[in-house]
Amino acid sequence: xxxxxxxxxxxxxxxxxxxxxxxxxxxxxxxxxxxxxxxxxx
Ligand SMILES: [Zn+2]
Numbered sequence: 001x002x003x004x005x006x007x008x009x010x011x012x013x014x015x016x017x018x019x020x021x022x023x024x025x026x027x028x029x030x031x032x033x034x035x036x037x038x039x040x041x042x
Contacts, residue, residue: 005017005020010035010038013034013038014031014034014035014038017029017034018031018034
Protein backbone atom coordinates (compact mmCIF):
# COMPACT_ATOMS: atom_id res chain seq x y z
CA UNK A 1 0.00 0.00 0.00
CA UNK A 2 3.02 2.23 -0.11
CA UNK A 3 3.19 3.04 3.58
CA UNK A 4 6.49 2.65 5.33
CA UNK A 5 6.21 1.79 9.02
CA UNK A 6 9.09 0.59 11.17
CA UNK A 7 8.58 -1.95 13.93
CA UNK A 8 10.54 -4.58 15.83
CA UNK A 9 8.02 -7.35 15.31
CA UNK A 10 5.22 -8.29 12.95
CA UNK A 11 2.71 -7.82 15.77
CA UNK A 12 3.91 -4.28 16.42
CA UNK A 13 3.99 -3.56 12.70
CA UNK A 14 0.37 -4.63 12.32
CA UNK A 15 -0.63 -2.35 15.20
CA UNK A 16 1.24 0.62 13.78
CA UNK A 17 -0.15 0.15 10.29
CA UNK A 18 -3.70 -0.15 11.65
CA UNK A 19 -3.24 3.05 13.65
CA UNK A 20 -1.75 4.87 10.67
CA UNK A 21 -4.54 3.81 8.32
CA UNK A 22 -7.20 4.83 10.84
CA UNK A 23 -5.66 8.20 11.69
CA UNK A 24 -4.37 9.31 8.32
CA UNK A 25 -6.78 7.60 5.97
CA UNK A 26 -9.91 6.90 8.04
CA UNK A 27 -9.74 3.22 7.10
CA UNK A 28 -10.11 0.13 9.26
CA UNK A 29 -7.95 -2.69 7.93
CA UNK A 30 -7.94 -6.19 9.33
CA UNK A 31 -4.86 -7.76 10.85
CA UNK A 32 -5.03 -10.53 8.24
CA UNK A 33 -5.02 -8.02 5.40
CA UNK A 34 -1.95 -6.25 6.76
CA UNK A 35 -0.07 -9.49 7.32
CA UNK A 36 -0.79 -10.52 3.75
CA UNK A 37 0.52 -7.20 2.44
CA UNK A 38 3.66 -7.44 4.58
CA UNK A 39 4.43 -10.95 3.37
CA UNK A 40 4.06 -9.84 -0.24
CA UNK A 41 7.43 -8.12 0.11
CA UNK A 42 9.31 -11.41 0.02
ZN1 LIG B 1 -0.51 6.41 4.66
